Amino acid sequence: MPTYTITELAEEFDITPRAIRFYEDHGILDPKREGAGGRNRVYPARQRTRLKLTLRGKRLGFTLAEIKDLIDMYESPKDTVTQLQSFLAVLQQHRTKLERQREDLELTLAEISAHENECHALLALATDQNKA
Known part of the structure; x- marks a missing residue:
């Protein structure tokens, strides 16, 4: 299963790494941590999909809470x-x-x-x- 770095996702979706960390802070994304002290974020394909859906939800005008609820609903x-x-x-x-x-x-x-x-x-x- 492919994995992505924060830089790769930021470039792919034309957003900043800071935006990705913001979505992490709101519980929408939860990357794996690797490297010394868990400094490196690694995003499995499922996290990439969550980011893609989050960005689509933002374009549609959903709040972050609504986006998180909808995405979480489909993962449970x-x-x-x-x-x-x-x-x-x-x-x-x-x-x-x-x-x-x-x-x-x-x-x-x-x-x-x-x-x-x-x-x-x-x-x-x-x-x-x-x-x-």
């Missing part, structure tokens, strides 16, 4: 129906949140358009007055 021997229901609940919460954000963005964009139109009209009026 639990009922698949319960897992799927939990995942659906999290997805629904995020869908609701994103739909609210979209509504807010649409309202904000409409307000910006109204202000732009007003500015264009005032500029046209000012230009007409300067010509006269």
